Amino acid sequence: MSEKKKRASKILSILQDEYPKAKCHLDFDGPFELLIGCILSAQCTDKRVNEVTPGLFKKYPTPHGFARANQLELEQDIHSCGFYRAKTKSIINCTKALVEEYGGEVPSTMEELTQLTGVGRKTANVVLGNYFGTPGIIVDTHIKRLSTRLNLTTNSDPTKIEFDLMELIPQEKWTFFSNSLGDHGRTVCYARKPMCGDCMISHLCPSAGLV
Template sequence: MRESKAHKLKRANDIVTLLNNEYPNSKCSLHYKSVHELLVATILSAQCTDHRVNMVTKDLFEKYTSPNDFAYVNVSELAKDIHSCGYHNQKARSIQGTSLIIVENYNGIVPSTMEELIMLPGVGRKTANCVLGEYYKVPSMVIDTHMVRIMGLLGFTKTKDPKKIELEMMSIFHEKYWVKLTHMVIDHGRAVCIARRPQCDSCILNELCPSVIN
């Protein structure tokens, strides 16, 4: 039977309440002290764990202390500095190119709109939403692999397209939870709803999840 819109909204609200009670301190796990550092860290996090990124940026942000430092660095040198994050050559070009545009076109200030952010090299909606939500406090939703998988299991989406999922989730969940929802889902995905071995018996959402394994 197809779920009514009203029931779906209530179920979404109940799920957020349970997640918020279980993970009250969920937040972005990337370490940063400025919006530009957050942007760099988020670019590095593609296909890489936040833990590894934080290990790399600890020294990286001591060596490069401003957008100018990243903008005019030798790309090969930067690639060596971020080598362990994977795809280091591509990420180095993106970070250097993005930083150069920020310095020369935006007076060193990271832009604060989706339209401007996604025009930067290596910056897609996921990275842009992270910067907007975490630093600029603009209601936004990051759709990562945990969100794609768990929102699908919860029956809130049938697509794997991040942009479509983003729009679907924004129509289901209250705006005040958009930013934190992703962090709570990530924490839940790591602790309980594990991809290859979901712990449905101990899941706080098992009575609200149509994919529960008994």
């Protein structure tokens, strides 16, 4: 086992102790709500998305509802999530595909999910890992920042980071690792002024005290 893999194993063990109940921060009931929430969360906080989705899913409870939505009206419905024009187009095209190709159901494979408009590997892994139980490394802004600081990757491309981490973390822990490291990024390892003095993995971090 490489030194980097040993260090990753120690980091995972500590995260399991510190964040035993780590989970996705988007509120959802079923894979469809999670999928739409993920599309809305691009360049937006989960907190903001969670403020928008209850009313949104009451108005459009099914893929059929979104697929038939008036574009300008939907833009207003999701305006506060940012990038609302692009997200509206993605949601309408994505839900049309769900209705026309999958009978209104969300597919459960990476290949099928990433064929949907607005769905990349990150979103697919969120849905697969947090609903379908298929482990995946979710490279969001927190995972990208922390995996770089921890020197678990030297890549900046999200897909390359994903595959680097897949080599270091046991497959059955991929989703948990993503969720727990994300929690650590939200609460301790901030983008600016990380709290290295309060960090339980600082002794395993080459960047501790240097950021």
